[in-house]
Amino acid sequence: MFNVSLRDRAWSPYLAGVVIGLLQVPAFLLIETALGASSSYVTIGGLLASTVDPSIAKIDYVAKHLAATGKNWWQVALVVGIALGAFASMRLSGARRQPVSPIWTRALGTASAPVRYAVAFAGGFLMLLGARLADGCTSGHGLSGVAQLAVSSTIAVAAMFAGGIVVALLLLRRI
Numbered sequence: 125m126f127n128v129s130l131r132d133r134a135w136s137p138y139l140a141g142v143v144i145g146l147l148q149v150p151a152f153l154l155i156e157t158a159l160g161a162s163s164s165y166v167t168i169g170g171l172l173a174s175t176v177d178p179s180i181a182k183i184d185y186v187a188k189h190l191a192a193t194g195k196n197w198w199q200v201a202l203v204v205g206i207a208l209g210a211f212a213s214m215r216l217s218g219a220r221r222q223p224v225s226p227i228w229t230r231a232l233g234t235a236s237a238p239v240r241y242a243v244a245f246a247g248g249f250l251m252l253l254g255a256r257l258a259d260g261c262t263s264g265h266g267l268s269g270v271a272q273l274a275v276s277s278t279i280a281v282a283a284m285f286a287g288g289i290v291v292a293l294l295l296l297r298r299i
Contacts, residue, residue, distance in 0.1 A: 133217045148268060155194035158268030161206070162261035163189060164199040165252055231296055 128135055148159055170186040180186055189196055214220075223237040232239055255261035258280055260269065266284070269277020 130213070130216045131218070133219050144267060145271065148271060151198065155198050157195040157198060158264060158272070159202065160199055160261060160264030160268060161203050162252055162255035162264065163196065164203045166256065167196045167200055 128139060144159070151157055151159060166186070166189040170180065170190050174181040174186070174190065181190055224232075224235050224240040228240055228243075229235045232243065251261075255264075258265070260277070260280065262281070262284055265274075265277040265280040270281055
């Protein structure tokens with residue numbers, strides 16, 4: 125039914141969803157935590173900031189993320205693995221993309237890669253800020269929280285989709 129090769133340009137989203145969902149089982153069994161990514165940025169950011177100013181590590185929020193726990197470093201490993209996996213997938217499949225896709229060229233009014241990267245960075249920063257304010261990111265709430273039938277995660281995911289639709293309608297109106 126699912127004939128998958130590492131050299132395929134894309135996997136079935138259903139198969140990939142099942143694999144990601146099953147990844148939660150060892151996460152809960154081995155380190156008693158769910159999938160998530162946004163806390164890894166706090167762990168690494170706190171670690172880097174504490175090398176410049178060690179007093180930062182005394183802030184409770186930062187100290188919680190700097191603690192040498194499986195949860196903190198699991199999320200860092202997950203994010204690193206996502207980046208390495210995406211790179212390996214690109215190399216194995218031979219898939220190549222332009223730095224700025226045609227839809228972004230139309231949306232931004234320019235094919236400038238630095239402009240696209242600046243917009244991506246700003247958008248990523250805003251998403252990370254929102255994820256930390258919501259105490260979880262789309263993977264934490266969407267994959268893990270909803271799988272655990274958490275009401276707060278269901279509300280957060282609905283708000284994320286609603287916000288994404290509104291922003292897309294506002295920003296992509298001229299495309």
